[in-house]
Amino acid sequence: MTNADVAQAFFEIADLLEIGGEKSFRVTSYRRAARAISDLADDITDIAARGELAAIEGIGKSTAAKITELLETGRVAYRDELAEKVPLSTLELLKIPNMGPKKVALLFREKGVDSLTALQQAIDDGALADLKGFGPKSIDKIREGIDFLRKAAGRTRLGQAWPLAERLRALVAEMPGVQRVEHAGSLRRGRETVGDLDLLCIADNGAEVIAAFTTLPLVDKVLAAGDTKGSILTDGADGPAMQIDLRVVPAQHFGAAWQYFTGSKEHNVRLRELAVRRGWSLNEYSLSEGEKIIAAATEEEIYAALELPWVPPELREDRGEFDLRATPTDLVTVADIRGDLHMHTTASDGRFSIEEMAEAARARGYAYICITDHSQSSVVAGGLKPDALRRHIEAIRAANERVDGIEIWAGSEVDILADGQLDYDDDLLAELDWVVASNHHYLHDDRDENTQRALRAIRNPYVNVLAHPTGRMIGRRSAKPLDLPAIAQAAAETGTALEINAAHQRLDLKDQHARLAVEHGAVLSINCDAHHIEGFEQIVYGVLTARRGWIRPEQVVNTWTAEKVRAFVAAKRA
């Protein structure tokens, strides 16, 4: 049972209780526990085995007992009892915009509606006409909501949302009267997926700015257009179709608004609690004591007034940032990255030559790159047979002679085979400057097997980094079970890096896993796995992920000098 499975059970309990009319604090409590579980980097089975469940913040005696019950028996009796009163199938109704627990409860109690299909049927039959709170406009909205849910819904990957967000920011910046535009919301926090895009701007002519915004060519539908707020759906012609909210604020309230709209919700709840303890209140306009404004213009002032250091947006998840005594100014940045150690060329499944990749990397200011085409087992990816790799090494050495201003290293992305052996002999690996070991074909659902295979690869003296360790593809394939603490420990002991694969479909390791890895002493390598010269652009997503894992540059091998990376490789081989 994965952390996500356990968290899911408690999210369901919270929803069921809420529909049942339970008081909100108890509901919130279950939800907080569920979130704490899904945020865990460590495997909850291991934590339970160590008897440390109740030590997790937000989990007390009662929840700990239910987790144990779930892990041991596969069920939580309490959840089953609740589900007898309100069927689990009703929970999907909560996903419809503007449908909350009260309305769902009413639908179920009065009309027996217990699923999306049943709701659709009830609407088509006109069965809801006499139901309190379900007037014609509400019915229309629900109908649209069901369509929305069935069509796309869900969240957009950071790597798809980011270019659209940048384009919109540039468009808004050019509008008359706009003095400053910034991203807010989960995009600013660097989350791996984002729901809608939040833009915030300073201007005194709000209505004009909103009018310009809601008539941009990429607008498909205008959802709201007031004096300070506009909301649109983009047409998806060039980039993803997304909801974009723009808010216009005067400069003197910008900090409060930026803080507020950046979130996360959980971070903001904590922050407001701290304000309340002082007899103050915090909202999107200001931090105030009654009528008196204490801070509003900048985020720094607001945090400072609450005796907190300014918190980088990537850390605003209520994952320990309130214990910070000072702003961490040393989180890794894109500017710290000196090279990339995982990329492909036309020799396997890449689109550009060695030289073209090198030129593109040099243009980014990189000091070194390592060419790591696929190994022989990856047949569909054009993996190289040993002889082909030998010739490729020669080609890389020759390119290194020709291209100035950047070091080009010879490497390989070597498959880890079923038994944990590598796809090339050690003799051949010894000729390479850097070896990426990858699980492509043999990641399954057996945690112990996955772990043993990874450990065997890590212990090979020629392996320098374990690539995309969990094999997840965001929204498509979940992370395979692994004993990450054991892997991180072995990586630390052997001098092997773990990868944060920056490709936006992967972002693997993810934020919390990266944090866990460095806590166990491992170092990381943030690589783009570029198959194209534009693939290097994705470094920003990998760096954001690392920052969300509280990672500092010295913990990332490709922020090091070429000499230091060479010493890292030499030390393991010795």
Next chain:
DNA sequence: GCCGTTTTCGGCCCGACTGTTTTCAGTCG
């Protein structure tokens, strides 16, 4: 249900918008 330099009991975040029941409950971010 959780938690503690306010507390082992009694607290636990805030404002806007919307539809509609026409004075406010429900939902959202």
